[in-house]
Amino acid sequence: MTAYIIAMATQVGLYALLALGLNLQWxxxxxxxxxxxxxxxxxxxxxxxxxxxxxxPPAIGFLAAIAAGAIAALPLGLASIxxxxxxxxxxxxxxxxxxxxxxIVNERWLTNGTRGLxxxxxxxxxxxxxxxxxxxxxxxxxxxxxxxxxxxxxxxPYGRTIEAIxxxxxxxxxxxxxxxxxxxxxxxxxxxxxxxxxxxxxxYVGYLVPDxxxxxxTFYVWMAVIVGGRGSxxxxxxxxxxxxxxxxxxPSTASPTxxxxxxx
Amino acid sequence: MLLPAFSAAVLGGLGSPYGAIAAGLLLGVSQNLATLVISxxxxxxxxxxxxxxxLLLKPSGLSGKGAVAR
Numbered sequence: 001m002t003a004y005i006i007a008m009a010t011q012v013g014l015y016a017l018l019a020l021g022l023n024l025q026w027x028x029x030x031x032x033x034x035x036x037x038x039x040x041x042x043x044x045x046x047x048x049x050x051x052x053x054x055x056x057p058p059a060i061g062f063l064a065a066i067a068a069g070a071i072a073a074l075p076l077g078l079a080s081i082x083x084x085x086x087x088x089x090x091x092x093x094x095x096x097x098x099x100x101x102x103x104i105v106n107e108r109w110l111t112n113g114t115r116g117l118x119x120x121x122x123x124x125x126x127x128x129x130x131x132x133x134x135x136x137x138x139x140x141x142x143x144x145x146x147x148x149x150x151x152x153x154x155x156x157p158y159g160r161t162i163e164a165i166x167x168x169x170x171x172x173x174x175x176x177x178x179x180x181x182x183x184x185x186x187x188x189x190x191x192x193x194x195x196x197x198x199x200x201x202x203x204y205v206g207y208l209v210p211d212x213x214x215x216x217x218t219f220y221v222w223m224a225v226i227v228g229g230r231g232s233x234x235x236x237x238x239x240x241x242x243x244x245x246x247x248x249x250x251p252s253t254a255s256p257t258x259x260x261x262x263x264x
Numbered sequence: 265m266l267l268p269a270f271s272a273a274v275l276g277g278l279g280s281p282y283g284a285i286a287a288g289l290l291l292g293v294s295q296n297l298a299t300l301v302i303s304x305x306x307x308x309x310x311x312x313x314x315x316x317x318x319l320l321l322k323p324s325g326l327s328g329k330g331a332v333a334r
Contacts (some may be wrong), residue, residue, distance in 0.1 A: 079316075088319055091270045095312035097268055106305040215266075 003129060006136050012240050013139035014201050019224040019236040020143075021193030027225060027236075028154060029186045030166030034088045035076065035093030036194055036221050038100040039069045041213035043195025044202040045104060048117045058122055062199050069195025070188045072100075077184030084169065097215055104210045116209040119202045119206055135204055142200065143237070146193060151233055162186055267308050268295065271315035277325025287326055 018036065025031045034173040037102055051061035076093060083089040104111045111117060122138075153159050162174040165179055173179045202208055228236035272291045276283030291311060298310045319327065 056305070083319060089273065091267075091274065092316065092319065094270070095267050095309075095315060099309045099312055102305050102309050106303055117294075142321075 016237045017197040021190040025190040029162040032090040035096040036218040038097035039194040040198040043198030045255040047199035065195045065199040066192045069191040073188040073191030075248040076189035267312040271311040277327035280327035283327030
């Protein structure tokens with residue numbers, strides 16, 4: 001029973017982190033990002049490649065994953081400046097997610113294609129239950145830190161500016177706010193969070209396959225943000241806790257019925 | 265299949281069915297001709313590229329009836 005609860009709590013934590021990142025992009029700033037799975041895949045594979053074949057320590061792997069997510073978000077952030085009709089940005093980000101997966105499947109020399117990449121544990125010597133507990137502790141710590149930081153960010157002048165961008169971009173720009181810069185920053189921050197979560201998930205699942213990064217994952221995270229309440233960090237986390245109470249899957253294999261059933 | 269559909273819709277201009285038909289034909293043919301040069305897993309990525317090009321160069325699409333932000 002304990003193992004079940006630990007596994008469930010880890011799923012909730014991982015999903016909650018993803019949803020917090022998307023909440024920053026859509027809930028606070030109004031950027032329609034349908035490419036969450038693209039950043040997720042990039043982060044996971046970057047971590048797997050840096051800590052696997054390159055043999056660097058996990059911390060460097062995390063930093064590399066975060067950097068990869070942020071760098072990949074830069075062109076999309078720049079696109080979000082120009083594509084102010086939300087629908088267009090949604091399609092471009094959706095396409096980005098698919099392109100990332102195509103590249104992963106196709107570039108077999110780099111990612112082993114559909115055969116997949118193994119990912120080493122953080123502490124290889126530990127027993128299964130001990131390493132599950134360690135993973136849970138790490139995920140919950142990360143969740144707490146990211147939650148507190150994003151709440152502080154949301155209540156600060158920065159948060160008010162990005163909310164203004166969501167409500168009326170022209171008004172924000174007319175008041176002298178560098179709207180373009182804010183949008184790009186928010187995009188990169190959200191992407192960095194998603195990539196870091198992906199590195200955690202990569203270690204948790206232990207083996208990466210391109211089929212874990214289908215577009216449906218983006219929509220699971222979207223469901224969490226919409227049901228939890230746009231702009232509310234607490235709502236997002238609580239929704240996931242409630243939805244995942246019935247079943248235990250990792251973000252790579254979740255079932256959509258959980259989130260549908262937990263609706264308002 | 266979703267992404268080529270969206271690309272065709274945007275390329276044709278969102279307000280016009282004739283634009284969508286023309287763009288769909290154009291996109292489908294060019295996507296498959298592109299496999300002469302690129303690998304076939306990248307077919308959808310080609311549609312994506314065309315979409316980006318259309319949005320950057322002519323966001324109102326072929327028929328000129330799409331939504332354009334000023």
